[in-house]
Amino acid sequence: MLITLLGTAPAAAENDRAAAGQASRLPGAQDPRVLVFHGADAPEDRTRAGVEAVEALGAEGPAAERFAVESTDDPSVFTPTELTAFNAVVFLSAEGAVLDAAQESALQNYVRSGGGFVGVHDAARAQPESEWFTGLIGSRPDAGSPADPQRAVVEVGDRVNPATRGLPLEWARNDVWFDWESNPTGEVHTVARVRERTYEPGEDAEGWDHPISWCRDYDGGRSFYTGMGGTEASFGEANFRKHLRGALLWTSRLARADCQATITDNYAAERLTPPNQPEALDQIGEPHGLDIADDGRVFYIGRGGQWSNAPVVTDWNDPDIGLGPGTVHVYDPATEEVTLAASLEVFGNKGGGGELVKIEEGLVGIVLDPDFEDNNWIYLHWTPHSEIDREAHMAERRVSRFTFDPESGQLDLASEAVLLAWPVQIHSCCHAGGGMDFDSEGNLYIATGDTNSSQFSDGYSGNNPEPNHQGVSFADARRTAGNTNNLNGKILRIHPEDDGTYTVPEGNLFTGEEEGGGKTRPEIYVMGVRNPARIAVDPETDWLYAGWVGPDAGEPSSTWGPAKYDTFAVITEAGNRGWPYCMGNRQPYRDRNLPDPTQPLDWYDCDAPRNESPHNDGLVELPPITGNNIWYSPQGGGPDYPRNADGIPSYELDEQELLLPWLTGGGQATMSGPLYRYDEGTASDVAWPAYWDGKWFVGDFYDADQPRHAVVMDPSNAGNGGLPVHAESLDAIIPVGDGGIRNLMDWKFAPDGSLYVLDYGRGFFNADSESALWRITYQGGPATPAPADLARR
Template sequence: MPGGDDVRVLVFHAPDAPEDLAAAGARAVRRIGREAPAQTRFRTRVTDDAAVFTGASLRRYNAVVFLSSGGDLLTDAQETAFRAYVRSGGGFVGLHDAARAEPESAWFTGLIGARPAAQSPGAAQRAVVEVGDRVHPATDGLPLEWAREDVWLNWRENPSGRVHTVARVRERSYAPGESANGWDHPVSWCRDYDGGRSFYTGLGGTAAGYDGANFRKHLRGALLWTTRLARADCGATVTGNYKATRLTEPNRPDALDRIGEPHGLDIAEDGRVFFIGRGGGMPGSPVVTDWDDPRIGLGEGTVHVWDPDTGEVTRAGTLEVFGNKGGGDELVKNEEGLLGIALDPDFLTNGRVYLHWTPHSGIDRERHMAQRRVSRFTLDRTSGTLDLSSEKVLLSWPVQIHSCCHAGGGMDFDSAGNLYVATGDTNSSRFSDGYSGNNPEPDFGGVSFADARRTAGNTNDLNGKILRVHPEDDGTYSIPEGNLFTGDEAGGGKTRPEIYVMGVRNPARIFVDQETDWLYAGWVGPDAAEPSPVWGPAKYDTFAVITSAGNQGWPYCMGNRQPYRDRTLPDPTQPQDWYDCDALRNTSPNNTGLVDIPPARNNNVWYAPQGGAPDFPRNGAGVPTYRTDDQTFRLPWLKGGGQAAMTGPVYRYDAGSNSETKWPAYWDGKWFVGDFYDGEQPRHALVMDPANAGDGGLPVHAESLEQIVPEGEDGIRNLMDWKFGPDGALYVLDYGRGFFTAHEKSALWRVTYEGGPPTPLPGDLVGDRHAQEG
């Protein structure tokens, strides 16, 4: 790609522009063009004479920069010439006040993308820019969090979804004024517009700002793209570029022929999607709740397969599970059943499928106990069905089934072939007023069902954990190095070496990023609607990046290590001391493990009905006030409400894939988090700082997915699981519109990118077409 004399940039500013600002901007563009490597160098012309806007003159330039150019500066004929220039493939860069240029022109409004609000703050302020696009030439290499002083514009109408935002300004880092845009406050964006390329940045409001190396890097990248010296995807977050397609039809009457009660999925390397049904039948199907009936809780755990070659769904297998008790009281409903699926890393060769489930045949109706297990089955290649006789029980452990809830279920493999298994605390928070599930009193047959210290907080119990084991060919498993316990800790027999993470409540979904082997998990919080100065934090649903073995805190501490109050006999209604998150002790009478347990760690994301990442002032002992008037919200893009955290994948862009519908490179490395519910619940892609993600660092940037993974009654309303396939498309399970049943809205969906390749196209790059343009 030749640079130098072959590439020209026109810088235009208003005749009455502030002299220092115009000079600084022109000087910065000239310096960028002069000091660039030879293949991306360009010549710069600066003018305040609008007479340059003619067809013949504009054809000489690869890009036009509007600098300090607010107001009505072009005649109708000049705007027509400029419009023709853009339509012929010309590039446009708007800086700061360019958003006020040609205020009566609808076409110019589209070119820029947004207009400033009348009440934008006028003075320069120091603020933090969140650099969400890590691959665009204008932001590649910039800090994740870029602190700078500038004049920050508010927008009359937020352009997000119509343009591709590459950076946002964090409003809580400065005073945005009355017309603030909220957490989603774009500051720099681009779009393919009317045949050409448009890049706008709200930065550049001060002369001193042009001297910064990061700003020049930002502006240089914008010029590379608009001059056709580099390619970039400026449609990656334009919501109209995504298409959501329902892949499964509703079941036929009284038949789970296409989908069961959705509860998880995995995707083979050949694109087949395997998805499971927990155990609920069709709406209105009978359930048995009488413990004297041998059929109590009997349900169908289903495995279905969607084939991308045929578009057809087949039912690959059915397991008789316990868990079909319907809804109602916590002593009636149950969340056991077929809970998780993971395909062997060599599935296409060996056909092995791992299922996390609760067999009906193993229940103890007298004691209300069951044996949960992880089993390995083989898929018969000829019939396409699971060979139930091939079962190898990898792992089995007891669970109480007297009271709902929290079975967990998620499973995934890392790059070393280790299998992670997420288990819930099988505990009710009903008997602790929705705060810490730590009431030791209620039990059935001597087994507590309201004290998560018996499970999640117990070093000798596999419930309320994320386990990590290495399956062996003979159906057994070995223990990888680096788990939380060895099994040989002092005291003997009080730890389980399978435990990788303890202190989780109900991790229905987990994901392991094969590139880093980091574990991403989410779990549902308790039921308290508000924080309590007596008992502790409200219902915090949680997401965490887990890079090493440890304790995530439940039922002692939540969020950023906010402690609960202890309960004990003989009167659990009376609060005891606050838990010390640094020196946790399990003194529950139901504990069978160590008394001194690992300290609680910070989590990355927590959200309550009041908002995202609630935090409070703390006293000298580190205990928050837990007064609602004291709350601050560190993640303003988050709201709570129904709250059922469903972590998603980390997207990894495959440049070698020839898929025409794969998601763009913009999403590479972003972590997808969502909630079972739609509305104000999270459905976002997060940028994490690798330097602190494993230590509970907050997300640096959040991108809304509400329009891309569409919400609403006819969309993906109840998000149950989501993963990217080898085609780079996102596959999503919608649970349906009821509970404990397969509903007509229960469905597998695929979300594809329809925005085309990055621009300019290879044939449009400088050197291929420049000679045609004179």
């Protein structure tokens, strides 16, 4: 039998009726009734508790939300005539219940005519031979599911659905937890998941993505299923009753809900830019960042690489060493055309030669002024080729303001005002950072990399003081990220002024006057970050969301410390995020120093780190380190270890616990994304729905097993390293693999609520045929039922 999955059609039909002023002819009446059906052999105590709970829920709340309840174990009620009297049908304690062909046909026609259905727990075992009923439920319990109640944590991912609105983010409760024959994620809209690491899920468990309650618009009607409710005590719990009541309100047409928001077929991903013309950068440069104007135009930059076979100068004696084009392109959605708005001469076209194996300088960041619509100011974070010192192997990184000419569509390079500039080493690899964003007060955040090589510490803490070029170390991040007097390896916060200068807002990490001055930089908001390529400020809270790439060690070491940890963090105030002293949830590295950096010294103290590098010109005693929210290694997400009496982890792989099992590493490079804010006033028909409001998008450059997720944080502990309380994969919405977005470089939501994504392309340090700007839109339609179809209006 064919299972018909209708996502947008019922909603569209209902809205068409409403627009035409037509009366609704849906099952039920203005005085709603709910039918509770249960099996004749169902557990008596649980069944009675469930029926009494539904009856009580029908009598609760405002008069406009009340409904009458009838219950039966007699399947003969399933006739076309009798079912039309009910707004919703509930299957409760229905394991083994079987409707005959005529009775199921009546239920099918009831649903197809717009009726509502609620399945509770073992309703998923009713009608075991019916494919249509399997589609109505969404999945079937696996035969190996645990049979006994266990206490577990439910992650409530949907914060707006009436069935989950107001429930705890992390909801600990006792129940019988089903595994599923097939995971329904992506085909249904999941509102809650059960966290498997909090109980014993059995051999056939789902893993980190274990849906437990979901809904969808199905075959013309509305279906809600919860795998909870497997114990008598469930129906006495206030939160479970709230959950069940919300499901009943939606299915009875007493409330509206969006049950389409995470159904993957409701999203469309479109590549917007074709490949460049041969030996040209007419569509896109080496993708490295984007920002979006209020009118929807997308401004995106190329770092400095050219097309794949373009020549690269690697000889330091050549004046053009590393010379490349830092490009600014503009995509206009109104015309669907791309304009090359600027090409800056940058140092950064480097992919090989000597120590310059992976120089990442160039044009690395872009942000539009908050008043761009009026002043046309654009800020670029870049490394001008004109300022390099070929003998010292030093360059100048700067943040400059330029004026965009809307008439010509060009960036006026002569309009440059340099806000801030500082020295960076370019003798050796890596880490330029680049991300920028504004907060609601007009403060500009600037993410800078530690400009530090990873090749001289076996991939652990970047703290080797020995290698240097003309006295400038390039393998000791204590000189940069761990130095209070250096702007590299930081997130800076300044306030640009109209005259092209800047002031420093209050509340940064330092004042500049510590120890009499000369030891700190007041521009520093966050220190101890390695390579923060992407940052974003939540416009509602002004919290900063950031991610940075970790070092290269493939495994932890009981001598040196943790493996490579790529990191995401919610930053609510100025602080020290650890690199190169501690990573993850404050897991320390081992110190090293001259005369023999191969010999380990003491473990760093994350509460009171000290910078005793010979290259440190800042404070020795540093601010305490704040733990980070998300970290992952090649072994998985959130590695943690037992700690000894001194708080030092064992760093033994066989003792590892993965606190974030939805994450997998390997080759990894964090690309932190935006925190989505849904605009209720938008007239857009492509906006991602309100379900995603407040969710933080975290991803990785790579698309294999690395993260591409939306996560929910607990505001009460997010700023202090609290773990995410919920995560869901975006791989099926932001497509991975061949033909999709393989190398995610940047992503932002536009004013119309659609998502723009830059795909870096294939390989490194060039733009190739896969380098592209993409747009992902929502096609799922509005919430259901339509306003005209509500039972009480």
